[in-house]
Amino acid sequence: KRQKMKKLNDANMGIFVLLSICLCLFSCNNDNDNLPKDYAGFEHSKETVECESGKSECELEIKIVATEKTKEDRAVVLAAPPPAVGQATVVQLTEKKVIIKAGKKSATTIVKIYPKQMVLKEQNVTLSCTPQWKEGGISKLTILLKRK
Numbered sequence: 001k002r003q004k005m006k007k008l009n010d011a012n013m014g015i016f017v018l019l020s021i022c023l024c025l026f027s028c029n030n031d032n033d034n035l036p037k038d039y040a041g042f043e044h045s046k047e048t049v050e051c052e053s054g055k056s057e058c059e060l061e062i063k064i065v066a067t068e069k070t071k072e073d074r075a076v077v078l079a080a081p082p083p084a085v086g087q088a089t090v091v092q093l094t095e096k097k098v099i100i101k102a103g104k105k106s107a108t109t110i111v112k113i114y115p116k117q118m119v120l121k122e123q124n125v126t127l128s129c130t131p132q133w134k135e136g137g138i139s140k141l142t143i144l145l146k147r148k
Contacts, residue, residue, distance in 0.1 A: 040066040040076055040100060041129045041139025048144045051115035058113050062141065064098050064129060065106045074100045075132040078109065081125065088117035090145065091125045097132075115147045122146050 043063040051058040064076055076098050083089045094110045101107070111127070127141045 036137065037067060038135055039139075040064065040074055040131045040136060042127070042141040043106070045140065046142050046144070048146065049113055050146045050148055051113055053115050053147045055115055058115065060111045060113060060143065061108050062111055062127075063106055063108050064100060066100050067105070069103055069105050072102050076100070076136075077130045077132060079128045079130070080111075087119060088114070090114055090117050090123070091127075091143065093127075111143070113145060115145070118145060118147050 041064065043065045047060065047062070049058065049060050066074065078093050078096055078098060080091050080093050090113065092112045092114070094112060098107050098109045123145050125143045125145060127143065129139045129141070130136065131138075
């Protein structure tokens with residue numbers, strides 16, 4: 001009976017240690033710790049996307065987060081930079097307005113990337129996210145596009 005209890009305690013200790021490590025990693029990597037109280041914008045400030053050059057398009061899912069839940073829907077407007085004169089669009093938003101539903105702290109949207117239209121093998125594109133209320137500050141997301 002004692003042997004069985006020891007095994008159970010060892011298993012529980014192992015689970016506890018694993019959960020502690022996961023929790024620490026999660027909290028250490030959490031970008032939201034230093035966000036303003038009423039923040040709503042991109043979850044991360046940087047993303048990297050690798051697309052195969054043979055593909056005509058690939059997609060990137062982007063998360064819009066808020067630090068607090070509210071009782072009403074909140075809208076943010078996304079913007080991508082216009083392509084340079086004479087160049088094709090490399091990044092296209094699937095929706096310009098994203099709604100964080102009442103009672104929720106996040107929403108996702110898809111960005112389409114067209115690797116065949118990239119001039120360079122690597123390029124940065126910066127998107128902006130503007131909350132549609134007075135106090136909301138603009139957040140930016142820089143996407144490093146890489147063509148394989």
